Amino acid sequence: MAQVCDICGxxxxxxxxxxxxxxxxxxxxxxxxxxxxxxxGSVSKxxxxxxxxxxxxxxxxxxxxxxxxxxxxx
Numbered sequence: 786m787a788q789v790c791d792i793c794g795x796x797x798x799x800x801x802x803x804x805x806x807x808x809x810x811x812x813x814x815x816x817x818x819x820x821x822x823x824x825x826g827s828v829s830k831x832x833x834x835x836x837x838x839x840x841x842x843x844x845x846x847x848x849x850x851x852x853x854x855x856x857x858x859x
Contacts, residue, residue: 788815790835792843822847 789796795816802812817836821844822829829847838844 788818789833790816790818790838791832792834792838795835795837822849824848 787796797816798814800812800814801809803809818833819836819839821832821834821839823832823834824845824847825832832844834844
């Protein structure tokens with residue numbers, strides 16, 4: 786599965802790991818993704834959003850109803 790944020794499209798960055806002896810190897814910095822149940826339009830969906838989007842308020846979290854509240858309503 787791709788390490789990409791569903792909100793902003795932020796993906797992994799690539800670069801070099803440089804040791805003290807100046808040996809260079811390839812490495813990558815992954816995005817800090819979290820699975821979130823978010824309100825997308827009028828539907829609540831499970832999306833993968835980076836923590837910077839969650840903290841900045843770009844993601845509106847869906848209202849989680851308990852099972853007992855759903856049983857009482859029907």
